[in-house]
Amino acid sequence: MTTRQPNALPATNEDTSGPYFPIAFADPALEDLTCVHPGVVGEASGTRIILRGRVLDRHGDLANGALLEFWQTNAKGIYRTPATEGDPAIDPWFHGYGRQRTATGAYEFRTIMPGAAPGRAPNITITVFSDGINRIVTQMFFADADGNDTDPVLKAAGADAPRLLARHDGRTAKGEEVYVFDIVMAGPDETPFFDDLES
Amino acid sequence: MTKQGRILGIGPTDNTSDQRTPRQPLRLIPEGVRDSFVPVVPATYRTGPHEWDLTRTAPGRPRAQGTAIEVTGTLRSESGRPVSHALIEIWNANTHGRYRHVEDHSGLQLDENFYGMGRVLTDAAGRYRFWTISPGAYLARPDIGRWRPKHIHLSVSGGSARLITQMYFPDEPNNASDPMAILMGDAFARNIGTPRDVNGADVDEAYDFDIVVGGRNATYFE
C-alpha cells in the first residue's frame, strides 16, 4: 500500500466517460489478447479462452456503451509490468491488458487462461467505465479453478464470493474454453466492486 | 477505527447514474494484493500525425464552425512526477452540442468539418497540446430542462496511470447544476480549464489544463 504524501498534488477528479466514448478509438490488438496483433505471427502461450457476458444495470437491463478493461497474468502467472520486464517467465507475445467498448452491454473477450500468481487463484481484473459512473473495478475468478478457496479477494467478498465466479460453458469447435461472467452494476445481485482504502 | 470502503454517490437528475451506480460500499482491496488491481497499459499507442488538431478533419481542410481553442497542460502523478509518453484520447461535441457518434440521436446539427475526436501523446516532460472547437452545451434531460455544460472528454492511459475525466469551462451557466460536478463538490474547480493568452497561436481562445493522476483509487499506482 502506498502512503499518501502530505504535500501530494490534488488529483484531477475522475468523471464519467459519458455515452459517446469514440468507437473509432477501438484497437483490435487490445480486443483479442491471444495474438499480439491481427495479422502478425506471434501467439500468446496458454489455453485459449473466450470470456463472455453482459454488463447489467439496476433493473437487469443491458448497460449499453460500457467501456471494459481487462488485466491479467500470463499463462505462467506473471503480470507484465516494468518490474517483471526481465523475468524469463514473461511471454513476449502477451501483455495482459485488454480494452473493448460494448455497444449493447454484451461483451466477448478472447484471451488466454491466466496462471495463478503466488498466493492467488487465477483471475482477471475488470474495470468498467460508462455513462453515469466514473469507474468500478472487480476481479473475476474461474468457478472450477484451484486456489479459489484460499484466495484473499474471494475471501474478502465473503458470502458474495460466488458473484465473482465465471461459469464454464463448454468449448468451441476451435478448442477455446468458454466462460460466462455477468457484471451487475447495481441491484439485488450486485457484483462486489473493490477500491483502495478510504477511511 | 474500522476501515470501510466508499459508498459511491449518485449524480442527481442523472437517470443513468441511478441505474448504474453500485449501492453496496466498495470492498477494500486486501493487503498484499493491491498490485494485482493495477493494469499496466502497454505503450503500443498509435496516433495519426494530425490528430492533435481537431479543428480540421485533415490538413488543408476548412476550419470547423465555432470557436477554435488550444488546450495545453502537464500530466503528473500526485508526487509531481511528469507522466511522459502517455496517451490522451480526446472527444467533444461540436459547436452545436452534437457528437459525431453513431449513438448520438439528438438530431442537432453536424459540421462536415468536425470529427470531434483525436489523440495525442505527452512528451518527455509530461506536456500535451491539442486544438479543438469549443464544444456546445447540450440538453441532457429535455424533460426537466437540465443541460450538460460545455466540456471536453479526456481519457489518459500510460503505464499504470489511468484516468477518464472532463475539462469544463469557467463561468458557464450550467456548471453548477451538472450532476457529476455536484458529486465533485468544491473539487470541481480542478476540472475547469484556466484561460490564458493564445500567444500567437492560430486559435481564438486558449486554456491550460494540468492533469494529476492519483487519488485513492484502485487503478492508480506508482
Ligand SMILES: [Fe+3]
Ligand atoms: Fe459529453
